[in-house]
Amino acid sequence: MASPAIQDLFALDRDVARAAQALAKHRARLEADPASVAVEDPFFSYRHVASRTTWHALKELAPSAVDRPLHAGLLRWIEALIEARVGLPEETALAEAKLAPEGRFEGSPPEHVSFARAMRELGTVPRTVEARLWLAAAAGAGEGVASARRLRASKRVEIAARMGRAHPWEAMVAYAPAALRASANAFLDATEEIARAVWKEAIADGAAARIVVAGAREAGDGWPARITTEFFLDVFGDGARRLPIAPRLVRRWPQPASAASFARALTDFGFAVRVAAAPSALPFVLVRDPAFVSGYRVASAFGGLAADPTFYLKGLRTSRRAALGQARALARTTLLEARTNATRLLLGDDAMFAPRDRFEELGTRVFGGALDPRLRGAFPAARDDEPARWVGLLEALALRDALRAQFDDDWFRNPRAWSHLEGLGTHVAEGEPPAPPPGALDASAEALGRAFEEALG
DSSP: OOOHHHHOHHHHHHHHHHHHHHHHHHHHHHHHOGGGGTTOOTTTTTGGGGOHHHHHHHHHOOOOTTTHHHHHHHHHHHHHHHHHHHTHHHHHHHHHHHHSOOEEEOSSSOEEEOHHHHHHHHTTOSSHHHHHHHHHHHHHHHHHHHHHHHHHHHHHHHHHHHTTOSSGGGGTOSSOHHHHHHHHHHHHHHHHHHHHHHHHHHTOOSHHHHHHHTTOTTOOTTOOSSOOHHHHHHHHOHHHHTSOOGGGOOSOOOOOOSHHHHHHHHHHHHHHHHHHTSOTTSOHHHHOOSSOHHHHHHHHHHHGGGGOHHIIIIISOOOHHHHHHHHHHHHHHHHHHHHHHHHHHHHOOGGGOOOHHHHHHHHHHHHSSOOOGGGTTTSSOOOTTHHHHHHHHHHHHHHHHHHHHHHOTTGGGOHHHHHHHHHHTTOOOOSSOOOOOTTHHHHHHHHHHHHHHHHHO
């Protein structure tokens, strides 16, 4: 017979929510200053919800039909918390490697810098010559980061095997790892021709040059001097103001370096919209998945507005000429980001981590020139939930098309569209999601490729 603690699913849900919050806070501090949390255990008060004993006991429990969704959500979250707890030493080592001053910046003044700083500066500098210096500095610090990532990937494979999974990605999304890889390859193939045409037009060869051009600094009409939540609420109107979005944006907005900064901020805002749409009365595990595909789907739909002329006309109130020019510039930015995300997925597969031949091939295909070999395994690097981000990106196109069909091209200003978005938060999955039909993700990848051709062709 299961213990009373396991049978009280609502109490278990509250503890899972607290553990997830404690882990998120720990990770934020770990990213900023690993030494400050060196002896901290985020699971100290919640070890029972990050325990295989609890997970196995919960699996043996036969829930009622009413409790089945809650039971399934708890299983997903406890598995994710187990992986986080067991993999915490490797996660800490990776955070330390990112901040180690192992790179050499040869600009003015020359200095030793960390991988994290080099990548941050790379995304903000306005000139290719500076970007090349920061990319070289990142490469100098890249080998330590790559080594830490490789060890962490190995640990994730080991943990997945202990949990009865053939691959770590199986716990995140309904698609098999092979289907995810195939869709990433399909998207790269579908966008190869338009990418060549766009970058020939932009006269940008090599990673540093493309990153600078993708900043879209020429597309500044309508954007404010600072990124603020209030700015986005003003743009989206009364529908957005109905949702408790601001409390979900717990981090500070970065100082914008270019128009691309606002495109990324739109994506973050969209994710906060999906989180805010979840009814507060529902249990935590029913409204938030560990790998939040639904959140990334809405996030990508909002991020895509940066490449939509209607957004500039109706949201930012620019001229038609500015709207068309800026939408094209940001479509080019979004294309590079999407192709980079496909590369992250292909190189960040825990079970086949950053193969040398694929790194060399994809670096040239996506960035227009070979990447420094010292970056292999460090850049482009997959995030922990990269499969969920990738599926969300591919599925966002269908969401955008549905919103346009039902609420018109300026759906983002329509209060009824916001009611529809709010309704997405009430959708609760029961048990493991059904296996998608074969080829479904490839079809979505090819459809997204066609959308880029329409925007940039």
